[in-house]
Amino acid sequence: MSATEALPLHSGRRAWLAVLAHAPRADLEAALAHAFEGAALPAFEWLRAPEIGLAMVRGRIGGTGDPFNLGEATVTRATLRLTGVTKQFGGRNGCAGVTFDLYPGEVLCIVGESDSGKTTLSNTLALRTEADSGALGYTNANGETIDLFSLGEPRRRLLMRTEWGFVQQNSRDGLRLGVSAGANIGEPLMAVGARHYGQIRGTAAKWMARVELDPARIDELPAAFSGGMQQRLQIARNLVTGPRLVFMDEPTASLDVSVQARLLDLLRTLAATLHLSVLIVTHDIGVARLLAHRLMVMQGGKVVEAGLTDQVLDDPQHPYTQTLVSSVLPV
Ligand SMILES: Nc1ncnc2c1ncn2[C@@H]1O[C@H](COP(=O)(O)OP(=O)(O)O)[C@@H](O)[C@H]1O
Numbered sequence: 001m002s003a004t005e006a007l008p009l010h011s012g013r014r015a016w017l018a019v020l021a022h023a024p025r026a027d028l029e030a031a032l033a034h035a036f037e038g039a040a041l042p043a044f045e046w047l048r049a050p051e052i053g054l055a056m057v058r059g060r061i062g063g064t065g066d067p068f069n070l071g072e073a074t075v076t077r078a079t080l081r082l083t084g085v086t087k088q089f090g091g092r093n094g095c096a097g098v099t100f101d102l103y104p105g106e107v108l109c110i111v112g113e114s115d116s117g118k119t120t121l122s123n124t125l126a127l128r129t130e131a132d133s134g135a136l137g138y139t140n141a142n143g144e145t146i147d148l149f150s151l152g153e154p155r156r157r158l159l160m161r162t163e164w165g166f167v168q169q170n171s172r173d174g175l176r177l178g179v180s181a182g183a184n185i186g187e188p189l190m191a192v193g194a195r196h197y198g199q200i201r202g203t204a205a206k207w208m209a210r211v212e213l214d215p216a217r218i219d220e221l222p223a224a225f226s227g228g229m230q231q232r233l234q235i236a237r238n239l240v241t242g243p244r245l246v247f248m249d250e251p252t253a254s255l256d257v258s259v260q261a262r263l264l265d266l267l268r269t270l271a272a273t274l275h276l277s278v279l280i281v282t283h284d285i286g287v288a289r290l291l292a293h294r295l296m297v298m299q300g301g302k303v304v305e306a307g308l309t310d311q312v313l314d315d316p317q318h319p320y321t322q323t324l325v326s327s328v329l330p331v
């Protein structure tokens with residue numbers, strides 16, 4: 001397996017050459033220097049997330065867009081690896097033939113208009129909906145790769161409790177409304193074995209502060225908080241157990257625009273500091289632009305375009321992506 005995936009830009013993609021690579025920065029720089037030996041190295045810019053080894057080169061290489069080999073570098077193993085994941089509803093595409101890898105520390109956004117299959121895909125990957133076909137591999141905290149579609153129910157549940165989070169669009173679906181904010185954060189800890197009341201309460205208070213909620217309100221019910229605060233509470237409930245992979249379906253869609261920016265900022269900080277792999281589903285290109293290292297554009301259940309966020313948004317190739325992007329351009 002090659003550590004890096006050189007995404008040669010199809011000839012149509014003017015003056016861009018993207019390198020989609022998941023390897024330590026030093027390895028990539030060495031590989032690039034080697035690949036361009038003798039030729040002028042084009043301006044090499046780390047447009048996205050050097051800390052997770054996601055790189056992009058700007059400039060035309062020989063004018064052909066030929067693939068170039070980055071050579072062998074240290075392999076970063078994908079957290080999630082999908083191959084041909086398909087789910088249909090009565091012959092209609094929920095999602096069809098979806099293939100991609102999600103890497104440690106990477107934030108990947110799935111964008112597309114309503115009914116494009118985003119939720120179906122995310123639910124299928126999170127094992128909340130059963131796929132019709134395809135394969136789904138997950139590399140767990142111990143470095144073992146697990147075939148998720150054939151995983152038995154008990155191990156599935158364990159994984160969800162210990163290594164995964166799922167943030168719902170509507171915070172009320174992801175919270176327990178009958179118990180306090182503190183209990184909402186403390187429950188997942190108890191589910192993974194925490195027993196010491198004082199410690200659980202202390203951790204809950206710390207997480208409230210971390211998501212910018214006043215820890216003094218620890219005993220209040222979710223209903224006492226605003227929509228934006230409830231969403232932050234749901235995020236704390238999901239992250240308190242230290243997951244490695246978090247699914248988010250339209251995390252800001254139910255919030256006022258004024259509140260969205262703050263939540264997006266918080267999500268970005270948390271994903272980076274906790275080195276989370278995050279799969280976000282959104283119809284909002286603005287959300288994707290702000291959060292995602294990488295984008296996948298879906299239409300009618302299929303991925304029609306994928307790539308680094310800047311690359312896709314600044315130079316969309318597929319007509320559907322062009323429409324999506326142009327419809328949100330500031331006028
Ligand atoms: N439970 C279901 N039963 C039947 N059809 C469904 C179901 N869930 C989704 N679909 C269909 O699958 C397609 C994709 O839906 P969805 O994944 O919800 O899209 P999105 O999240 O992008 O709005 C739509 O045509 C939708 O009607």
Ligand SMILES: [Mg+2]
Nearest residue numbers: 115118119120
């Ligand atoms: Mg949806």
